[in-house]
Amino acid sequence: MQPQSLQLSGIRKGFGADDVLKEIDLSVRPGEFLSLVGMSGCGKSTLLRIMAGLETPDSGTVSIGSRDVTNVDPSDRDLAMVFQSYALYPHMSVRQNIATPLRMRNLSLGARLPLIGRMTAKASVLSKIDAAVNEAADVLQIGHLLDRKPAQLSGGQRQRVALARALVRSPAAFLMDEPLSNLDAKLRAHMREELSGLHRRLGATFIYVTHDQIEAMTMSDRIALMSSGRIEQLGTPDELYQQPATVTVARFIGTPSINLLPVEIDASGRVMALGRPLGVSVPARYAGPAMLGIRAEDLRPAAGGFAVKVLRSETYGADRYVTGHLADDQAVCIVMRQAAGDPIAVNGEGLSHLVFPEQRAHLFGADGNRIETTVPARIAI
């Protein structure tokens, strides 16, 4: 099966009074690894379940390839899904678990029955299923676990079985709902690599739900960042990091979180940060309060910068995070990332003066949307 595209248009969904999804349009390209990322409760799982057909949208359409599947049963959509809790069939061995998607598709009801089935099923079909199971088990290196029950496996092993069960047939797309979130940190990092490798090898369409921006950033071709039932931004990991479309995106993406300073845009379109003008300008219609986002790695100590009261510093091997707050406003937390070897320039009062390249700062209006700034030809710093 060729990898398929998947389109959502105008998807709305409410549970009782609350609108969980508000008018979602999304187009997933064939063979791409697309992550749906956002805070817990923003509707990611609901959206994925609508794609799978486990949930019916209140309005809107779902299509896979060129086929409208809005009213098609989950089993006829030709998708495979991996769940957060793995959802293995508890009474079946690993081998039977992996074989189930194929048995359900290729064997009649009679042939699936426990004892009689063995006799009535076509031997050729059964041996094909066996071969496919062994191959999927090899890909995920669980060949030695095939005769165990799910209860006898560790979390990581169950995860592999769930993946093997998904890839034993070649579905139009793989849907994954936080598949790594029940694993410990080290295993999660390892499985991230394996999933990326699997995606490259299969060339299949992956739609991956996570609340962990690092997972999304490291594995995805594109990320759809969701917030309270809407897609805030759809783009490559780089685009989301370098050009966040809203302050929500800027806050969500990146570790440590972006620094946000309150600024004021005056009537002439100058951006006044901490009482002095920045070397960027914006159209005058944006006049009013705004937010300036500065990445931790864009800050560096230099004379003449804004004053920050340093509270603590943490060293992570090569990097150091210096945390503090604005000298003028305790409510504004500031984190600077620097190389561990660089000195922390703190004066006698515990203050450090920081500067940043102004063209790298992100400006967001009062409504949270990005404001494009124009940098005059002469650069201030």
Add this chain to the structure above:
Amino acid sequence: MVLLRKYLPHLVLALGAIPMLLPFYWMLLTSFRSPAEIFDVSLWPIPKNFDAVENYARAAGQVPMARFMLNGVIVCLGILIAQVLTAVPAAYALAKLRFPARKLMLSLVIAALCIPMQALALPLYVGLAKTDLLNTYFAMMSPFFLSVFAIFLFHQSFRSYPDEIIEAARIDGFSEMEICWGLVLRGSLPSLAAFAVFSLVAHWNDLYWPMIVVTDTNLAPPPLGMLFFSDVESGANYGALMAGATIITAPMVVCFLFARKHFIAGLTMTGVK
């Protein structure tokens, strides 16, 4: 002190068990005794004349005991099978499917738990009489085909079955019936065992309803059979009567012992992880 704390609960429970077990003990005792000793209030286990052989021979020989037992088996299994066939899908729908008025229906099920069988006896009897179905196995079984208790018990246990497994099954192409019987019920076998014990014991021992709808000795389940037998055959032969009672109680005790582990797990509702 430690010993006391360890064994005190056992002691209390054992004391509580004595009044529960006493009638059974007396039944067993009487079935061994000769007619002369029947009214002896002594609980001494060894009778002066060991008449067990005679009593049991009478009970097994003079009464169509096999017939009564067979009737009991037919009625109990018929009821149990129908109850499971109807209650399991109903409980699955109430526990795991979303449809309008689901909450209302669940409330109705719980409300129906409060209606005693006796309140329905008259209309059911009239209905069976009008349709000319008195004196049939069907008359003994049909009022119990739908068990709200079973629906409630299975609902409680099915509710804890993981939704994601059901959804994985839907994506894999299982039908709702396959999910219901093959996955969800399979995860609740202790509840099934518990319910089976409840149902079998209740209907095996039921005298009330068979007495209302059956007058034919050939259809009588064991308790009703014993009643006929005590009236007609053996007037005051309590030894033989108790021997008969022991014979009809034995299968239920065995049945409980077999299902005991599941029965208890099913009642504590921790069947599914």
